[in-house]
Each structure stands twice: as C-alpha cells, then as structure tokens.
Amino acid sequence: MLFKTRNFDGAPVALQARNLTVSLPETPGNPQVLKGIDVTIRQGETVCLVGESGSGKSVTSLAIMGLLPQALKVATGSITLQGQDLLPLSQAQMRQLRAARVAMIFQEPMTALNPVLRVGDQIMEVMELHTDLPVAERRARARAIMEQVHLPDVDRIFRSYPHQLSGGQRQRIMIAMALVLEPVLLIADEPTTALDVTTQKQILSLIDELQQKHGTAVLFITHDMGVVAEIADTVYVMKHGEIVEHGPIETLLRQPRAEYTRKLLSAVPSLSPRAARAVADNTVLRVESLNKIYGGGGILKKLPQAHAAKDVTFTLPRGRTLGIVGESGSGKSTVARCIMRLIDPTSGRIMLDGTDIADLSRRALRPHRQKLQVVFQDPMRSLNPRWTIAESLIEGPLNYGTPRREALAEAARLMGVVGLPQDALARYPHQFSGGQRQRIAIARAVMMRPDVLVADEAVSALDVSVQAQVLDLLDQLQRDLGIAIVFITHDLRVAAQICDEVIVMQRGAVVEHGPADRVLSTPAHSYTRALIDAAPGRFWDFHNFRELPKVNHAEPA
Amino acid sequence: MSPVPPPTSAMQPVLRALRLPQFGWGSKIAALVLAVIVVLTLLAQWIAPHDPLAMNPLARLKGPIEGHPLGTDNFGRDIFSRVLIGGQLSLIIGIATAVVSVLIGLVIGMVAGFFRTADAIIMRMMDALMAIPSILLAIALVALNGPSVGSVIAAITIPEIPRVVRLVRAVVLAAREEPYVEAAIALGTSMPKILVRHLVPNTLAPLIVQGTYILASAILTEAILSFLGAGVSTETPTWGNIMAEGRMFFRIKPELILYPGLALSLCILSINLLGDAARDMLDPRLKKRAG
Numbered sequence: 001m002l003f004k005t006r007n008f009d010g011a012p013v014a015l016q017a018r019n020l021t022v023s024l025p026e027t028p029g030n031p032q033v034l035k036g037i038d039v040t041i042r043q044g045e046t047v048c049l050v051g052e053s054g055s056g057k058s059v060t061s062l063a064i065m066g067l068l069p070q071a072l073k074v075a076t077g078s079i080t081l082q083g084q085d086l087l088p089l090s091q092a093q094m095r096q097l098r099a100a101r102v103a104m105i106f107q108e109p110m111t112a113l114n115p116v117l118r119v120g121d122q123i124m125e126v127m128e129l130h131t132d133l134p135v136a137e138r139r140a141r142a143r144a145i146m147e148q149v150h151l152p153d154v155d156r157i158f159r160s161y162p163h164q165l166s167g168g169q170r171q172r173i174m175i176a177m178a179l180v181l182e183p184v185l186l187i188a189d190e191p192t193t194a195l196d197v198t199t200q201k202q203i204l205s206l207i208d209e210l211q212q213k214h215g216t217a218v219l220f221i222t223h224d225m226g227v228v229a230e231i232a233d234t235v236y237v238m239k240h241g242e243i244v245e246h247g248p249i250e251t252l253l254r255q256p257r258a259e260y261t262r263k264l265l266s267a268v269p270s271l272s273p274r275a276a277r278a279v280a281d282n283t284v285l286r287v288e289s290l291n292k293i294y295g296g297g298g299i300l301k302k303l304p305q306a307h308a309a310k311d312v313t314f315t316l317p318r319g320r321t322l323g324i325v326g327e328s329g330s331g332k333s334t335v336a337r338c339i340m341r342l343i344d345p346t347s348g349r350i351m352l353d354g355t356d357i358a359d360l361s362r363r364a365l366r367p368h369r370q371k372l373q374v375v376f377q378d379p380m381r382s383l384n385p386r387w388t389i390a391e392s393l394i395e396g397p398l399n400y401g402t403p404r405r406e407a408l409a410e411a412a413r414l415m416g417v418v419g420l421p422q423d424a425l426a427r428y429p430h431q432f433s434g435g436q437r438q439r440i441a442i443a444r445a446v447m448m449r450p451d452v453l454v455a456d457e458a459v460s461a462l463d464v465s466v467q468a469q470v471l472d473l474l475d476q477l478q479r480d481l482g483i484a485i486v487f488i489t490h491d492l493r494v495a496a497q498i499c500d501e502v503i504v505m506q507r508g509a510v511v512e513h514g515p516a517d518r519v520l521s522t523p524a525h526s527y528t529r530a531l532i533d534a535a536p537g538r539f540w541d542f543h544n545f546r547e548l549p550k551v552n553h554a555e556p557a
Numbered sequence: 558m559s560p561v562p563p564p565t566s567a568m569q570p571v572l573r574a575l576r577l578p579q580f581g582w583g584s585k586i587a588a589l590v591l592a593v594i595v596v597l598t599l600l601a602q603w604i605a606p607h608d609p610l611a612m613n614p615l616a617r618l619k620g621p622i623e624g625h626p627l628g629t630d631n632f633g634r635d636i637f638s639r640v641l642i643g644g645q646l647s648l649i650i651g652i653a654t655a656v657v658s659v660l661i662g663l664v665i666g667m668v669a670g671f672f673r674t675a676d677a678i679i680m681r682m683m684d685a686l687m688a689i690p691s692i693l694l695a696i697a698l699v700a701l702n703g704p705s706v707g708s709v710i711a712a713i714t715i716p717e718i719p720r721v722v723r724l725v726r727a728v729v730l731a732a733r734e735e736p737y738v739e740a741a742i743a744l745g746t747s748m749p750k751i752l753v754r755h756l757v758p759n760t761l762a763p764l765i766v767q768g769t770y771i772l773a774s775a776i777l778t779e780a781i782l783s784f785l786g787a788g789v790s791t792e793t794p795t796w797g798n799i800m801a802e803g804r805m806f807f808r809i810k811p812e813l814i815l816y817p818g819l820a821l822s823l824c825i826l827s828i829n830l831l832g833d834a835a836r837d838m839l840d841p842r843l844k845k846r847a848g
Contacts, residue, residue, distance in 0.1 A: 342739050362748075369745040376736035384737045386758050392737075396744030441740070448744065 003250045004046070004233045011042040012082070014217035015064065015102075015185050020077035022056075022063055022241075033059050033072060035241045039219075041185065046211065046218040048228045048249075050264070051238035052463035053434075057221045060238075061187045064219070065104055066094040082184060100130045103178035107190040109170035113162040119173045120146075120158030126177050145176040148213075149206060167328075168199035175206065182214055189221045196327035196490065201534040204231050223463060225268045226493070226537030229253060237261045254545050267464040268542035269471070269493035271535060273517040277320065277500055283351075284451045284484045285316040285339070290348035290358075292334050308334040310509040312348070314501075316452065319482040323499030323516065325489060325531070331508035332488045336456045339486065340374050341365055353451060370400055373445035377457035379437035383429040389415075389440055390425040396448045407447070414443040418473060435466035439473060446477060456488045471498055492535050496520050504528045584834035587827035594824050598644035605638035609794050618810050627816050631806050636799075640817050643794040647776050647821070650710055650795075654775035655768045658714045662721025663760065667752050669722060670729025680726070683719035691716045691778055696787045704790045709782060713775045724767055725760050732759045762839040769832030773825045780821055796821045 022034040034056050041047045049057040062068050064079055066086065079086045081101060089097070098104075106112045114122060123142040127133055133141070146154045149172040162170055171191060178186055188207065192200040208231060211218055220231060228235055229249065236246040237258065245258040256262045292309040309331045316322045324332040338345040341357060350358040357368050373396075376382040383392050393414070394407035402410075408425075415424055418439040429437055438458065445453055455474065459467040475498065477483060489495050495502055495516065502519045504512040504527065512525040523529045532538065541548045597604060606624060613633030620628045627636040669679040695712030702708045732738060733756065741751050776796075782788035783797025791798055796817040803813025 340739075340743055342742060366745055369743060372743065374740060374743045376740065378736060382736040382740055384741075384755055395741065395746060399745040399747070399750075444740070444744070 003229070003253075004231075005248075005250065006045075006233055008042040008045045008233065011044055013040055013080075014043050014045075015039075015041045015079070015081050015219070017060070017064065017079045018077055020060070020063060020079060021075040022059055022068065022072050023075045024071055025073050025075075026071060032075070033241050034063070036077065037238075037241070037243045039236060039243070041217045041219055043184075043217055044211065044215045046208075046220055046231055046233045048220045048222060048232035048235045049238055050222060050225065050228055050235060052223060052264070052465065054240070055238040056241040057238050058189055059241075061104070061189050061219060061221055064185075064187065065098060065102060066091075096130070099126055099178075099183070100181050101183050102185045102187065103181070103183040104187040104189065105171070105174045105178050105191045107193050109167065109174045109194075110162060112174055113170060115162050118159055118161055119165070119170075120160075123173070123177050123180055126180055130181055141180060142176075145180045146173075148179075148210065149173075149176045151176075166199075167195050168202060171195060171199075171203055172206065175203075175210070179210055179214065179216070183216065185217045185219060186211075187219045187221070190223070191220075192227065193222070193224070197492075197534040197536070198327065198530055200227070200536065204536070207231070224536060225265060225464070225542055226535065226540075229537035229540050229542075237264065253540060253542070256545065263465065265542045265545065267468045268537075269464075269468070269491075269497040270541060270543050271493050271496050271520070271532075271538055272541075272548065273496040273520045274498070274500075276515055276517050279317065279320075279500075282318050283315045284318045284353060285486070286349075286351040287312060287314050287335075287339065288349040288351070289313055290335065290338055290350065291346045292331075292338055292343065293346045307508050309338065309345075312503075312505075312510055314503060314510075314513065316484045316486065316501075318451070318484050319478060320500045321478065321485040321487055321498050323487045323489060323495040323502040324505060325492060325495050325502055326505035327490060327531075329507070330505040332490075332505050333456055334508070335505070336374075336454050336486060336488045339452075340372060340454055341369075342374075370396065370448040371451040372454070373448050373450040373452070374454045374456065375438070375441050375445055375458040377460050379434045379441060379461060380429075382441045383437060383444075385429050388426055388428055389432075392429075392440070393425070393444050393447055396444065400448075410447060411443070414446060417446075417477075418443045419469075433466075435462055435470060438462060438466075438470050442470070442473060442477070446481070446483075449481070450483060452484045452486065454486045454488070457490070458487075459494060460489065460491065467494070474498065492520065492531060504531070584830050587830035587834075590823055591827040591831065594644065594820065594827075595648065597641055598648055601638075601641035601645055605635070605641050607635035607638045609634060609639040609642040610792075611635075618806065620812075628810070628812055630803065630810075630813055636812065636816055639794045639799055640796070640820055643796050643799050643817060644820060644824075646706070646789065646793065646795045647779055647797075647824075650706065650713070650779045651772045651776035653710050654713045654717065655772040657710065658717040658721055658771055659764055659768050661714075662718045663725050663757070663764065665718070666722040666725025666760070667729055667756065670726040671733055671748070671752060671756070676726075679722070683722050686715060687719040689716055692782065692785070692787070695782050696785075699787050704788065706789055709779060709788050712782070713778050717771050717775070721764070721767060721771075724763055728760045728763060729756050732756050766832055766836040766839060769828055769835060773828040773832070776821065776828075777825055 017037060017039045019036045019038060020034055021032055021036050023030050023032045037060065039047065049060060051057045059072065063074060074087060113119065120142055123145065124138045127138045127141060143154055143158065146158065151157050151169060151172050157165065157169065165173065192203050195203060204227065207218065222228060232249040234246065235249050235252045237244050237260065239260050244260045245252065245256065252261065253265065256265060290309055290312040294306040294308055295303045312335050314322060324335060326332045337343045339350055345358050348358060349356045352368055352371060355368060357365060390408060390411055393411040394404065397407040397410065398404065411425060412422055415422055420436060420439060432440065459470050462470060474485060478485060487498055499516040502514065502516045503510050504519065504525065506527045512519055512523065512528045519528060520532065523532060539547055611634065613629065616629050616633040617631055618629065619625060625635050625637065630636055665679060669676045691713050694715060695709060698708040698712045738751060738755050741755055779788060779795065780797035783795050784801045786801065788797055789795060799817040800814050807814045
C-alpha cells in the first residue's frame with residue numbers, strides 16, 4: 001500500500017489550534033469565516049487541509065502565520081506553537097517567528113519571489129534578517145540548501161533571476177527559502193497547483209524527503225484529493241469554515257464518515273477511462289498536418305523560432321469527444337486556437353464540414369464561425385463584466401441575423417437546460433459563482449448551434465464537485481445536440497471521464513494518439529506513461545473508496 | 558461666440574463625488590468652487606455689470622468703487638466683468654481641447670491597440686508629436702494663421718493627443734487578450750463592433766480622469782499663450798490676456814493680475830482635485846475601503 005501509515009501519537013505537538021474562530025467584525029452580522037476549528041500538527045507529521053474554494057483553508061493558514069487581512073479578526077480560540085501562544089504576540093515578534101520557526105510556500109512562485117533580485121541573494125536575505133551569520137557562512141548554507149532541494153547547476157542558478165528558472169525550479173527555490181532556517185512548521189498553500197503533473201510529483205516527493213530529513217511538521221493545503229492521497233498522514237476536511245471530518249488518510253479514504261467527505265471523494269473523476277462509444281463515421285472536423293511556428297522574423301538578424309505545433313493531424317466525428325492532453329508548453333492550446341482561427345496556422349489544413357478554413361480571410365471565415373464555438377478556462381474573464389447575461393448570450397445569434405426576440409427566447413430556454421434560473425438573464429456575471437459562469441459560457445456557445453465545441457481547460461479552474469456537474473452538462477449537450485467536442489486539458493482524470501479519443505502532446509508534437517481507454521490504460525509512449533505515473537493518487541479509486549485494480553502498462557515499444 | 562457647451566467631462570466626476578460620502582472635504586470644496594466659477598462664467602453676459610470692452614477714461618485704475626466691485630483697469634474697464642467674460646473663453650478652450658484630444662486619441666489608440674500592423678507606425682508618429690512643445694507649436698500656428706481660437710485649440714490639442722493614445726492603447730492591449738473578447742470573435746462579432754461594444758467601455762474610466770487633467774493643463778496653457786502674446790487676439794479678454802495687459806501696471810495696481818490669476822489658480826486646483834477624486838473612485842485599488 002502506498003499510504004503513509006506512520007503513527008505520530010507519541011511525537012511532540014508542533015502546532016495546535018484550539019477552538020479557533022475568525023470573523024469579519026466590520027461586516028454587518030459579524031459573519032464567521034472559521035467556526036471554532038481544532039487542528040493539531042505533530043513533529044514530522046504532514047497534515048492536509050482539504051476543501052473547496054471558500055472553505056476557509058487558506059484563512060486557517062494565514063491565521064497561523066499572523067497574516068490575516070485587516071478585515072478579519074481572531075474572535076476566540078488559541079494557536080500555540082510548541083507550547084507558545086501566538087495570538088498575543090506583537091507584529092514584531094511574529095515577524096521574528098515567521099521564516100525562523102514557521103515558514104510558508106505559496107501557489108505561484110513567480111509572484112512570491114522578487115523578480116529583480118537573484119534567487120541566491122533572496123535565500124541569503126532570509127538568513128540576514130533572522131540570524132547574524134557572516135556572509136560566507138550564509139552563502140555556504142544557501143548553496144547547501146539549494147543542493148538539498150536538488151537544483152541542478154547550483155552555481156548558475158544561484159546567480160539567476162526568477163524569470164530565468166522554470167516553474168518547478170522556482171518552487172524549489174521557495175522551498176529552499178522556507179527551510180533554510182529549519183522551521184518547526186512548514187505551511188504549503190497549494191504549492192503544486194500551478195505546476196505540471198510531472199513537476200508536481202517531484203515537488204511532492206521533495207517536500208516529503210526534506211520533511212523526513214529535518215523532522216518538520218507540514219501543513220499542506222490543497223483542493224486535490226489525489227495529492228492528499230500521496231502526501232498526507234492526517235487529513236482535515238473543511239467546509240464553510242468548519243472541520244467536518246478528520247483522521248488518518250487511509251481511514252478517511254476507505255471509510256469516510258461525513259456525508260460531505262463522501263461527496264467530495266465521489267466527485268474526484270476516476271482515472272479509468274469511460275467505456276468506448278461506437279465510432280461514428282460522419283467526420284465534422286479534420287485537421288491535417290497543422291503547423292504553427294512563432295518567431296523567425298527580424299530585420300537584421302533572424303530571430304529564433306518556436307515550433308508550437310508540429311504536424312498535428314486528427315479527425316473528429318460528430319457527437320464524439322477528442323481530448324488533447326499535455327503539460328504547459330506542449331502546444332495543446334496553440335492547436336485549439338488555430339482551430340478557432342484566433343491565431344493563424346503557419347501551414348496545414350483545417351477541414352470543417354468539408355471546407356478548409358485554415359486560410360480563409362476574416363470575411364470568408366465569418367459564415368463558418370458559428371459552427372465552431374469555444375469555452376475558456378477562466379470563468380471570471382470569459383464573460384464581459386459590463387454586460388448582462390442576456391446580452392452576452394444573444395450577441396452571437398444577433399450577429400447572424402436572428403431577431404432579438406427569438407434570440408432572447410432561446411437564451412431563456414437554454415438557461416433552463418444549463419440549470420440556471422430564468423432571472424439569471426437580467427443579472428451580471430459577478431453575481432454568479434465560477435461554476436455558474438462556466439455554464440453560462442457553455443450556453444453562449446450552444447446558442448450558436450455549433451458543430452464543434454472547443455473546450456480549452458474548461459473545467460480546470462473549478463472545484464471537483466462543480467467540475468463533475470459541468471462535465472455532466474457537456475455530456476448531456478453532446479448527446480442531445482450531437483456536438484463534437486475538442487477537449488483540451490492537462491488533467492488525465494478529466495480526460496478519462498469525457499474523451500473517446502485522446503491525443504497526447506509534448507513540445508508541440510503528437511506523441512500518442514488513440515482511443516482513450518487504450519491510451520490511458522496501456523500507453524505506448526514513455527511520455528504518456530510518465531504523465532499517468534505522475535497523476536497523484538493514481539492507485540486509488542476515490543469513487544468506490546478502495547484501491548484501483550492493478551494497472552497494466554504496456555512495455556515500451 | 559456661442560454659449561459654453563455643458564462641461565460634461567468636468568461635471569461628471571463632480572456629480573459623482575458629491576453623491577459619494579467617502580470623499581473628503583477637499584474634493585467637495587473643489588466641486589463647489591468649480592461649480593461657482595462655471596456658473597458665473599456661463600452666465601457672465603447677464604451677471605457682468607459692464608461691457609468688458611467699454612472704456613471709461615474718467616475711471617482709470619480705480620479701486621473697488623460703486624459699480625466696479627473689483628475696480629477698473631488702466632482703460633477704465635471693469636475688472637470684474639472682464640474676469641467673468643474672460644473665463645468663458647478659457648473654459649471653452651480647455652473643454653474643447655479635452656474633448657477633441659480625448660476623442661481623437663481614443664480612435665487612434667483603439668486602432669493602434671487592436672491592429673498590430675498599425676501599431677508600430679502610429680506609435681512612432683505619436684512619439685514624434687509628443688516631442689513638439691505646445692508653446693512653440695502655438696507660436697508657429699499663430700504666425701501662420703493669425704491669432705484665433707482655432708489655432709490655440711489646435712496648438713494645445715496636438716501635443717495632448719499622444720498621451721491619450723498611449724493610455725487607450727495600453728487599456729486595449731490588456732483588454733483584447735481577455736477571453737470574452739476572443740469569445741466575441743468566435744461568435745462572429747465584427748471588428749468595429751468588438752472595438753465599440755467590448756473595448757471602448759474599458760477605456761472610459763481612465764479617459765474621464767485623463768480628460769480632467771487635460772482640461773486643467775489646457776486652461777493653464779491657454780493662459781500662458783495669451784500672456785506671451787501667442788494666444789487669441791490681445792483685445793479679446795481671456796485670463797491670460799488680462800494678466801498680460803495688467804503686467805504694465807501691476808506695481809501700481811496688483812489687482813489687475815491678482816483677480817484673473819486667482820480665478821485661474823482656483824479653477825485649475827479644483828479641476829485637479831476632482832480629477833484625483835475621480836481617479837480614486839474609478840480605480841478600485843485606491844479606494845479607501847475594499848468593497
């Protein structure tokens with residue numbers, strides 16, 4: 001079994017929060033953000049706080065760090081670090097404590113690092129502020145910790161600026177900064193959410209390794225049950241500022257007691273692919289050796305080229321879903337944007353219903369646009385914030401000459417289809433949650449009666465339970481209307497749930513292409529296998545609260 | 558001269574500022590002062606006790622006397638009437654400059670921001686325009702066309718346009734990458750429609766703020782041009798012209814410069830304060846309380 005089964009009952013308590021209540025005193029009604037939560041973290045233990053957005057998991061970490069925003073105040077309760085009560089401490093005392101005894105790493109290492117300082121100096125700065133070590137000693141320790149976080153070529157990286165490093169390397173620097181003073185407690189707030197799965201796997205095992213070496217207590221905040229299964233000793237499940245359940249990882253995943261935990265676990269998409277559907281024969285979209293090359297211009301000197309999509313070829317029958325899977329920089333979004341003609345492909349053909357739209361001019365393309373619609377990742381930005389939902393929905397049909405009254409009637413009907421109330425039409429995007437906005441974006445695309453829907457990471461920004469609902473909605477629309485879907489995702493679980501066929505892309509090239517069940521259960525290419533191996537919690541069937549039957553990988557060809 | 562058009566770009570933040578309680582006394586007083594100046598100059602034809610051009614050799618350089626609340630100048634003209642009427646032209650030129658430069662800048666900025674091919678060419682032209690000092694341009698234009706309101710407006714407007722263009726272009730560059738703009742492209746919305754319906758609204762807030770600053774600086778520049786004799790014809794009373802004429806006698810009678818100068822300073826100070834208030838209100842990051 002792959003779960004951690006260490007017992008910490010005898011270990012000294014590193015941090016304890018008791019009956020911690022955080023409220024918004026200046027808001028009418030004094031709403032509570034945290035409602036009397038109890039958390040205990042022992043030396044060497046990894047405690048995961050899981051919950052969906054708005055559950056209060058980040059507020060908990062900020063309360064421990066003494067970094068609550070002005071509007072939030074601790075109302076009752078205590079936070080003790082190795083027996084020392086943290087709440088009465090002054091700002092200056094907390095500042096001394098942070099980094100030295102409690103350290104934190106964040107989701108986005110690019111914004112957490114200072115872009116104008118070399119990373120080596122940033123690690124040394126931590127020691128300069130909290131110790132009186134001489135410069136030579138600080139430098140030596142900075143190098144030592146950089147070795148420990150397995151950064152290659154320490155000499156070069158020491159002198160690098162954050163933008164010169166990859167996301168994984170930046171997160172390693174953050175971890176080095178956090179651990180250089182050997183803190184008692186490390187708080188990791190979604191530290192791998194912005195990273196690719198293969199990088200995520202490395203960072204998770206790095207945190208694990210360093211924890212065992214230094215005996216640090218880790219409070220790991222995440223929304224990803226797969227990550228929890230990989231890393232946690234103990235899990236606390238949070239919802240609306242309360243802890244609904246806590247316990248050792250294996251017990252919690254096998255026998256969840258709280259209804260909410262069951263719901264959360266059941267919503268995690270399974271890695272086992274959906275049953276293959278009969279292959280339809282009427283092709284609606286055919287892409288032939290599509291290439292997109294960036295750069296290469298320049299007047300005096302030829303600029304370096306980036307081959308963002310290399311000879312991508314696939315066909316998509318009506319009513320079927322094609323997944324394009326890959327990590328950041330793999331070219332999957334480039335392909336999507338080429339198909340949408342949001343960017344112009346360098347070469348290749350895009351046959352939509354028998355017409356090649358790859359080279360059409362803007363004007364000639366216009367009649368074909370309505371057959372091809374898109375849903376984007378970020379539900380906050382995909383609707384014009386100044387427009388009512390009705391205006392956004394009817395924009396497309398009005399462009400193609402549908403009378404306003406008819407378009408509005410259709411919009412009202414679709415609100416019902418995507419499960420939103422009729423009065424939603426008169427409201428503005430900010431009045432809806434992320435999942436609701438994504439439904440609206442889907443409704444807007446469906447208003448055009450498209451043949452092909454391109455979903456570019458359309459569920460990646462959503463909580464798992466909402467993600468499941470949106471995937472269900474797409475599935476239902478596909479069955480009712482026969483829409484073909486190009487589904488771009490980095491998440492193999494989601495791909496397994498929705499795709500009939502899968503393309504795996506790496507550095508612009510298609511490395512594997514085939515039916516989803518074949519590609520995901522018996523991957524032929526080593527990169528596909530690496531992706532699947534890196535998927536956190538791949539050994540566990542969250543839906544059925546048990547381990548998955550053994551996965552067979554085909555031997556590399 | 559036609560009556561002053563309603564100064565919308567200046568009054569809009571004024572009205573909002575008055576409605577919103579979080580604004581300090583500074584901006585409220587500024588709004589009041591500006592309102593008084595605008596109303597007095599708008600109604601100058603009816604309020605002014607004398608013809609601002611009527612000379613009276615018997616009452617030269619008098620202090621405040623019966624019928625002349627601020628006294629008279631070296632030709633016996635009523636200073637109060639001259640400052641009121643002079644304000645009209647100053648405000649007209651200021652508002653016209655603000656409106657024209659914002660409108661032209663908006664169009665050019667939208668084109669530069671949205672169409673990549675046009676961007677480099679337009680922005681280099683804007684860089685060139687920005688290098689022209691408005692005073693020198695005004696002197697050149699007045700030398701070519703003779704002193705007229707049009708020349709002055711053109712001279713002040715042209716160097717302001719690049720500032721507006723840069724602002725609009727920056728906003729459009731950011732907004733055009735928004736997924737909702739790409740979604741609109743996918744929905745078959747035409748380029749002009751996307752520009753007008755999706756992108757222009759994003760530029761309005763910063764443009765209102767920029768507009769108030771242009772208004773203030775245009776009024777000031779007009780006064781400087783008149784003072785230097787490069788503005789509108791010297792016989793026409795404007796704040797700058799009144800001060801330029803008063804220069805000769807201000808050792809004897811400092812009020813000749815004091816009153817138009819005071820009107821000018823108060824006007825510009827209150828417009829700038831209101832511009833700051835509008836900026837704070839429209840930029841959520843500068844709001845005192847987060848929503």
